[in-house]
Structure formats: C-alpha cells, structure tokens
Amino acid sequence: MSEIETSGHSDAIETVVRQVLRDILGLSEGQVAGFDRDTELFGALPELDSMAVAGLLTEMEDRLDILIEDDEVDGELFENFGNLVDFARAKASA
Amino acid sequence: MxxxxxxxxxxxxxxxxxxxxxxxxxxxxxxxxxxxxxxxxxxxxxxxxxxxxxxxxxxxxxxxxxxxxxxxxxxxxxxxxxxxxxxxxxxxxxxxxxxxxxxxxxxxxxxxxxxxxxxxxGGQLLRTMLRTKMAGDREAGIASSSEALMETARAQGIELAGNSLSPCMIRELDSAAxxxxxxxxxxxxxxxxxxxxxxxxxxxxxxxxxxxxxxxxxxxxxxxxxxxxxx
Missing domain, CATH: 3.40.50.1820 (Alpha/Beta hydrolase fold, catalytic domain)
Structure with a gap:
C-alpha cells in the first residue's frame, strides 16, 4: 500500500471516530473538528459516562466493521482522542 | 389522543x-x-x-x-x-x-x-447493554466477561442497564434481525x-x-x- 493510500485510509477512520463522538456526546461539527491527539476524553467530557462508552464502542464496531473484545477496553483507550483513533486504525487494518 | x-x-x-x-x-x-x-x-x-x-x-x-x-x-x-x-x-x-x-x-x-x-x-442492542453492565461491574471491582454474562442470561435471565431481560428475551434478541x-x-x-x-x-x-x-x-x-x- 502506498503512503498516500495509507494516510487517506487513516483520515477516513479518524473522521468516523469524530462522527461517533459527535453523535454520542451531542457535540457540534466544529467542536469535534477541534479535537486533536491530546484532547482528553474520559473524565474531561462529563457526558462520556460508562453508558456512553458502551454505546460508543458498539457504534465504532458498526461503522468501522470491526469487533472489539472485552479485554481490549481499558481506561487508557479513552484517555485522549489520539489513543482512541490509534486503536480504531489498528483494529480496522487487522 | x-x-x-x-x-x-x-x-x-x-x-x-x-x-x-x-x-x-x-x-x-x-x-x-x-x-x-x-x-x-x-x-x-x-x-x-x-x-x-x-x-x-x-x-x-x-x-x-x-x-x-x-x-x-x-x-x-x-x-x-x-x-x-x-x-x-x-x-x-x-x-x-x-x-x-x-x-x-x-x-x-x-x-x-x-x-x-x-x-x-438485536445482537447489537444486547452488546451495548452487556457493555454497560460490564462497566458497572468493573467500577464495583467485579470481573465479568460478555461470554459469562450471556451464559447466565440465557439460563436465568439478567438485568442489563436497568432492564430485566428474561432468558426468552435474551435468546430472541440475540438472533433478531x-x-x-x-x-x-x-x-x-x-x-x-x-x-x-x-x-x-x-x-x-x-x-x-x-x-x-x-x-x-x-x-x-x-x-x-x-x-x-x-x-
């Protein structure tokens, strides 16, 4: 796979993760567009409780056509936006 | 009306x-x-x-x-x-x-x-509810897995995210499309x-x-x- 294709693919996955966060948390397009790798998620966004996390995982599975195992979900995954996107990329390319 | x-x-x-x-x-x-x-x-x-x-x-x-x-x-x-x-x-x-x-x-x-x-x-709805239950269990210091929860659920029903689901509901929901x-x-x-x-x-x-x-x-x-x- 060429470098260009790789980055194009990655951007698509990052977009999906942004859209899922937007839909679950009821944020605006502008708000999620402002997320960068260091944007803190769990603990920093009051709407992101354990119920929202459950919905978020299922939506990511559905929209990225991946399967997330129980033991892959830990606190680190939701620490910041970068971790969540890296995880989604790794799952989608597996 | x-x-x-x-x-x-x-x-x-x-x-x-x-x-x-x-x-x-x-x-x-x-x-x-x-x-x-x-x-x-x-x-x-x-x-x-x-x-x-x-x-x-x-x-x-x-x-x-x-x-x-x-x-x-x-x-x-x-x-x-x-x-x-x-x-x-x-x-x-x-x-x-x-x-x-x-x-x-x-x-x-x-x-x-x-x-x-x-x-x-239906399986997707069930999965989200199972995850909510597991997150609650984790916070309470209980280790649970979706397989173990589903096994219990199929046999005797389960309460997931505030919903009491019978064994019949679990079976039907899991396979419903x-x-x-x-x-x-x-x-x-x-x-x-x-x-x-x-x-x-x-x-x-x-x-x-x-x-x-x-x-x-x-x-x-x-x-x-x-x-x-x-x-």
Missing part, C-alpha cells in the same frame, strides 16, 4: 393521531433506553404526519413506557403478538414506520410496507456511508448521552414517510 388496546388481560396505552377513519400507520419506536431518548422526536413526527393527513397509532409495548406489565415478562415474540392485538383493535394498519430496533418487530403483521430509519440487529419480506423503504442520515433508499438530515438522537430533540428531523421524517405512503 391517548387510546388503549387490550392485550394479555391488560390495557396498554397508545398515542393515536390524525384522521379517525381509514388505514393507519403503526409507529414503532426503538427498543429499551433508545426509546426514551427519542420519545419527543417520535411524538412530534406523529403530529407532523397528522398534518400531512396521515393517521397513526404508536402503541406502548408490554413492559415499556406506561405499561403495567414488568419488562421481564416481555420478549420479541410477545411484542409481536401485542402488535397483532393492537392492529386488530385499533387498525386497520396499512404501513409500518420504525426507528432502530423497532424494525425487529415490523414483520408482526406479515408483509406490510415498512419504512425504517437506521435499523439495527429486521425481517426481509415486504416493500421496505430504508432511510439513513446524509453522512451515513451505508446503502439507503432515502436520506434525511438529522442526528442519531437515540445514541445521545443527554436526551435532545430535533424538530427539523421530526418534520423531515414525517415528510419522507408521507411521500412514501402516497407512493
């Missing part, structure tokens, strides 16, 4: 909108928590449909909303039986419209034409990459951590349903 239908010895409430005579649209909300998050949207959609001259009935399913029956008595097949009773008493029903898990029930009356917004499989028969109009949001027959502007309010309402989306749903029903 608030109406009622008789099922299994109880009165189940329903919302009736639009002209009193003629065939009705049966509106099926999503299932479980998702229904609460879009209640406002569904009611506004039914009102908007009435303004288009379309009669509708939106029943409470046994165990849901104002129903006197505990949820642990409910199952997919019981809900479908309730819809048959509802249609017999308050119909005739000519069309179905559903959001999300509502599509798992729209085969109850055979192959009637059906409108579906973002239909979902929207029925393929009948004329289906599949509708999704404009930015949804999946195939659809129609697109509307809006957002999946059923996912929202904090409930919200979108009046424009209710109008867009009603306009799409009305155009589809008139062919």
């Amino acid at each position: 608030i109406g009622a239908y008789r099922f299994d010895g109880n009165d189940e409430l329903c919302l009736i909108h639009g002209p009193e005579d003629g065939p009705r649209l049966l509106i099926l909300p999503p299932l479980f928590d998702e229904a609460n998050r879009v209640r406002h949207l569904m009611v506004e959609c039914a009102r908007a449909l009435a303004e288009h001259g379309i009669a509708s009935v939106m029943p409470d399913l046994p165990g849901c909303n104002e129903s006197p029956v505990p949820l642990e008595n409910a199952s997919i097949s019981l809900w479908q039986a309730a819809l048959i009773a509802c249609a017999e008493q308050l119909g005739p029903v000519s069309h179905f419209a559903s959001i999300r898990g509502g599509a798992l029930l729209d085969g109850a009356l055979g192959d009637l034409p059906r409108w579906r917004l973002a239909p979902v499989k 929207p029925a393929s028969g009948g004329a289906v109009r599949l509708v999704r949001f404009a930015d949804d990459p999946l195939d659809a027959d129609g697109r509307i502007a809006g957002a999946p309010l059923w996912l929202r951590a904090e409930p919200a309402h979108d009046p424009a989306m209710a109008q867009a749903m009603a306009a799409d349903i009305a155009a589809w029903m008139r062919g």
Whole structure:
C-alpha cells in the first residue's frame, strides 16, 4: 500500500471516530473538528459516562466493521482522542 | 389522543393521531433506553404526519413506557403478538414506520410496507447493554466477561442497564434481525456511508448521552414517510 493510500485510509477512520463522538456526546461539527491527539476524553467530557462508552464502542464496531473484545477496553483507550483513533486504525487494518 | 388496546388481560396505552377513519400507520419506536431518548422526536413526527393527513397509532409495548406489565415478562415474540392485538383493535394498519430496533418487530403483521430509519440487529442492542453492565461491574471491582454474562442470561435471565431481560428475551434478541419480506423503504442520515433508499438530515438522537430533540428531523421524517405512503 502506498503512503498516500495509507494516510487517506487513516483520515477516513479518524473522521468516523469524530462522527461517533459527535453523535454520542451531542457535540457540534466544529467542536469535534477541534479535537486533536491530546484532547482528553474520559473524565474531561462529563457526558462520556460508562453508558456512553458502551454505546460508543458498539457504534465504532458498526461503522468501522470491526469487533472489539472485552479485554481490549481499558481506561487508557479513552484517555485522549489520539489513543482512541490509534486503536480504531489498528483494529480496522487487522 | 391517548387510546388503549387490550392485550394479555391488560390495557396498554397508545398515542393515536390524525384522521379517525381509514388505514393507519403503526409507529414503532426503538427498543429499551433508545426509546426514551427519542420519545419527543417520535411524538412530534406523529403530529407532523397528522398534518400531512396521515393517521397513526404508536402503541406502548408490554413492559415499556406506561405499561403495567414488568419488562421481564416481555420478549420479541410477545411484542409481536401485542402488535397483532393492537392492529386488530385499533387498525386497520396499512404501513409500518420504525426507528432502530423497532424494525425487529415490523414483520408482526406479515408483509406490510415498512419504512425504517437506521435499523439495527438485536445482537447489537444486547452488546451495548452487556457493555454497560460490564462497566458497572468493573467500577464495583467485579470481573465479568460478555461470554459469562450471556451464559447466565440465557439460563436465568439478567438485568442489563436497568432492564430485566428474561432468558426468552435474551435468546430472541440475540438472533433478531429486521425481517426481509415486504416493500421496505430504508432511510439513513446524509453522512451515513451505508446503502439507503432515502436520506434525511438529522442526528442519531437515540445514541445521545443527554436526551435532545430535533424538530427539523421530526418534520423531515414525517415528510419522507408521507411521500412514501402516497407512493
């Protein structure tokens, strides 16, 4: 796979993760567009409780056509936006 | 108008909108928590449909909303039986419209034409509820897995995210998928990459951590349903 294709693919996955966060948390397009790798998620966004996390995982599975195992979900995954996107990329390319 | 239908010895409430005579649209909300998050949207959609001259009935399913029956008595097949009773008493029903898990029930009356917004499989709903349960267990210092929880659930039922689910409900929900028969109009949001027959502007309010309402989306749903029903 060429470098260009790789980055194009990655951007698509990052977009999906942004859209899922937007839909679950009821944020605006502008708000999620402002997320960068260091944007803190769990603990920093009051709407992101354990119920929202459950919905978020299922939506990511559905929209990225991946399967997330129980033991892959830990606190680190939701620490910041970068971790969540890296995880989604790794799952989608597996 | 608030109406009622008789099922299994109880009165189940329903919302009736639009002209009193003629065939009705049966509106099926999503299932479980998702229904609460879009209640406002569904009611506004039914009102908007009435303004288009379309009669509708939106029943409470046994165990849901104002129903006197505990949820642990409910199952997919019981809900479908309730819809048959509802249609017999308050119909005739000519069309179905559903959001999300509502599509798992729209085969109850055979192959009637059906409108579906973002239909979902039962297994997906179950998975989200299992995850909520596991997150709660983790916070309480209990190690749990979806396999172990499902094993318990299939044998003796389980409470997931505040929902008491019987073994029968677990089995039926786990394998439930929207029925393929009948004329289906599949509708999704404009930015949804999946195939659809129609697109509307809006957002999946059923996912929202904090409930919200979108009046424009209710109008867009009603306009799409009305155009589809008139062919």
